[in-house]
Amino acid sequence: MTLLEVLQSTTAYFTKRKVESARLNAEHLLAHALGRKRIDLYLEFERELAEGELAPLRKLVRRRGQGEPLQHLLGTVEFCGRTFISDNRALIPRPETEELVELIIQSTIDQKPSTILDVGTGSGVIALSLAAKLPDAEVHAVDISDEALALARENAARLGLAxxxxxxxxxxxAQVDGAFDCIVANLPYVAATDRATLSREVLHDPATAVFGGERGDEMIRALIVTAAPHLTRGGLLALEIGLGQANALSALLTEAKYRDISQRQDFAGVTRFLLARYG
Ligand SMILES: C[S@@+](CC[C@H](N)C(=O)[O-])C[C@H]1O[C@@H](n2cnc3c(N)ncnc32)[C@H](O)[C@@H]1O
Structure with missing residues (x-):
């Protein structure tokens, strides 16, 4: 078969298996299996593929068709212009979280934060992107999962940011000392009762990274209440939150005496972030 025929048949298979963005997924996996850039596939459409090239692709295609996330099969994900290792030790970084990083950078432009804490760092994408973009900042990151922390440290080493x-x-x-100019967190925010509504792909993320409790926002609530004494005067709390959680969490921020509370939307128009200052 030619490369184009393989691409077309893989796309058709993915469509049948209800894989979203079937053609794009097929292109990514084919490029990965052939050791090419995706864009370069277009230059080779008429080339006949050898059996040795097809065998590794077939395995990947089968796994993707069974719902394994593309990022786990590729082993990497792009985030804020850098390549991070992505596997089942931590949540696959989502594109909207890049917007959280940008919001922090914009919010701190006048008052460059010197100390930042990322709570629930997962693969380390937020902490490492902020460290790269704010060279003077002192960045700390915590997680409850040793596996996630191992992955985050691998990413740090790989990016020269260790x-x-x-x-x-x-x-x-609980195990954090001191105060920070910015505390950022993308904590689990899915309600345990929503499990049945999640895609096959999301179910490959660790449960500790996805579910925030019965209602979903319990962990974020706990952070709002406990973060205040860990913020320097006027320090920024920046949160990624779930669909429909903004108003109740804003009310809690007010109750907990935060100020300058603002709700921000992501590119899809979902109120996805809360920013607030304390003291
Ligand atoms: C939604 S993931 C976000 C990962 C990463 N920050 C990102 O944006 O891609 C939430 C992370 O919070 C961590 N986590 C869950 N419960 C926690 C807790 N009680 N304390 C600290 N981290 C926790 C999970 O292990 C997971 O890595």
Whole structure:
């Protein structure tokens, strides 16, 4: 078969298996299996593929058709212009979280934060992207999962940022000392009762990274209440939140005496972020 025929038949198979963005997924996996850039496939459409090239592709295609996430099969994900390792030790970074990183950078432009803490760092994408973009900042990151922390440290080393971010294990802020100019968190926010509505792909993320409790926002609530004493005067709390959680969490921020509370939307128009200052 030619490369184009393989691409077309893989796309048709993915469509049948209800894989979203079937053609794009097929292109990514074919490029990965052939060791090419996706864009370069277009130059080789008429080339006959050898059996040796097809065998590794077939395995990947089968796994993707069974719902394994593309990022796990590729082994990497792009985030804020950098390539991070992505596997089942931590949540696959989502594109909207890049917007959270940008919001922090914009919010701190006048008052460059010198100390930042990322709570629930997962693969380390937020902490490492901020460390790369804010070279003067002192960045700390915690997670309750040792596996996630191992992945985050691998990402730090791979990106040459190991000296820039201090990773540690903590249940929210229980094992954290001191105060920070910015605390950022993309904590689990899916309600346990919503499990049945999740895609096959999301179910490959670790459960500790996805589910925030019966209602979904319990962990974020706990952070809002405990973060205040860990913020310097006027320090910024920046949160990624779930669909429909903004108003109740804004009310809690007000109750907990935060100020300058603002709700921000992601590119899809979902109110996805809360920013607030304390003191
Ligand atoms: C939604 S994932 C976000 C990962 C990463 N920050 C990102 O944006 O891609 C949430 C992370 O919070 C961590 N987590 C869950 N419960 C926690 C807790 N009680 N204390 C600290 N981290 C926790 C999970 O292990 C997971 O890595």
């Amino acid at each position: 000296e820039r971010v201090e990773f540690g294990r903590s249940d929210l802020l």
